[in-house]
Amino acid sequence: MKKIFTLNLILISILGFSQVAISSGSQTNRWTFGGGLGVGFGSNSYFNLQVSPRVGYKITDQLEGGIIGNVSWQKDDYYTSTMFGVGPFANYYFARSFFIGANLQQYFINSKEKYTGYKFNTDETALYLGGGYMQSLGNNAFAQFGLMYNVLWKERSSIFSTGFIPSVGFVVGL
Numbered sequence: 001m002k003k004i005f006t007l008n009l010i011l012i013s014i015l016g017f018s019q020v021a022i023s024s025g026s027q028t029n030r031w032t033f034g035g036g037l038g039v040g041f042g043s044n045s046y047f048n049l050q051v052s053p054r055v056g057y058k059i060t061d062q063l064e065g066g067i068i069g070n071v072s073w074q075k076d077d078y079y080t081s082t083m084f085g086v087g088p089f090a091n092y093y094f095a096r097s098f099f100i101g102a103n104l105q106q107y108f109i110n111s112k113e114k115y116t117g118y119k120f121n122t123d124e125t126a127l128y129l130g131g132g133y134m135q136s137l138g139n140n141a142f143a144q145f146g147l148m149y150n151v152l153w154k155e156r157s158s159i160f161s162t163g164f165i166p167s168v169g170f171v172v173g174l
Contacts, residue, residue, distance in 0.1 A: 029173060030058040032054075032055070032058065032174055033173060034053075034169055035053040037051055037052070042076070044076045045075075045077050046075070047075055048072065050070065050072040052070040052071075053069055054067070054069070054089070054169070056089070056171075056173075062093050062094060063093075064090065064093070064174070065090045065091075066088070067087070067089070068088075068105070069085065070083075070105070071084050078113060079114060080111065081110065081111035081112075082109070082110050083107055084107070085105040087103065087105040088103075089103040093134070096134075097133060097135075098131065098132070099144070100130070100131035101129075102127070102128065104127050105128065106123065107123060107124045107126065107159075108121075109121065124158065124159055124160075125152055126153070127150060128149065129148065129149055130149055131146055131147070132167065133145050133146070134171075140172060142171050143168070143170055144167065147165075147166055147167065
C-alpha cells in the first residue's frame with residue numbers, strides 16, 4: 001500500500017509541476033488545459049493506466065465549458081480491457097476555491113478474457129454531477145479534488161461498480 005501511495009504521490013507531483021510550467025500567466029487567455037493521470041496495481045498481476053485530458057473555455061470568470069476525454073487500459077492474469085470516453089463538461093467556480101460541475105461521458109468498452117478468448121464490447125452513457133475543492137499551485141494553475149455521481153447509473157445493468165467517482169486533476173488557465 002505504501003508503494004502505491006508513494007508512486008501516485010510522485011506522479012501527481014510531476015503532473016502538477018509540468019502543468020505549472022505550461023502556464024503563460026496571461027490574464028486575457030480564456031482557454032484552460034489540464035486533466036488527470038491514474039495508475040493502479042493489485043492482485044493477480046492487475047495493472048490499470050488511465051489518462052484524462054481536458055480542454056476548456058472560460059465563458060465568464062466563474063463558468064467554464066469544454067470537452068474531456070479519458071482512456072483507460074486494464075489487465076490482469078484473466079482479462080484485458082480498454083475503455084475510451086469523451087464528452088462535454090461544465091464547471092462553475094465560486095469563492096475561488098470551490099466548484100460544482102456536470103460531465104456527460106459516452107464510454108466505449110472492449111474487453112477480452114485471456115483463457116477463453118471471449119470478447120465483450122459495449123458502450124454506456126454517464127452523466128456525472130458533483131463538485132469539489134481547488135488548491136492553487138501558482139501561475140493560474142490549480143489541483144482539483146472532487147466527488148461526482150453518475151445519475152444514469154443502474155446497479156444491475158451498468159458496467160461500473162458504483163455511481164460515485166472521486167476526481168483528482170490539474171487545470172491551467174483558470
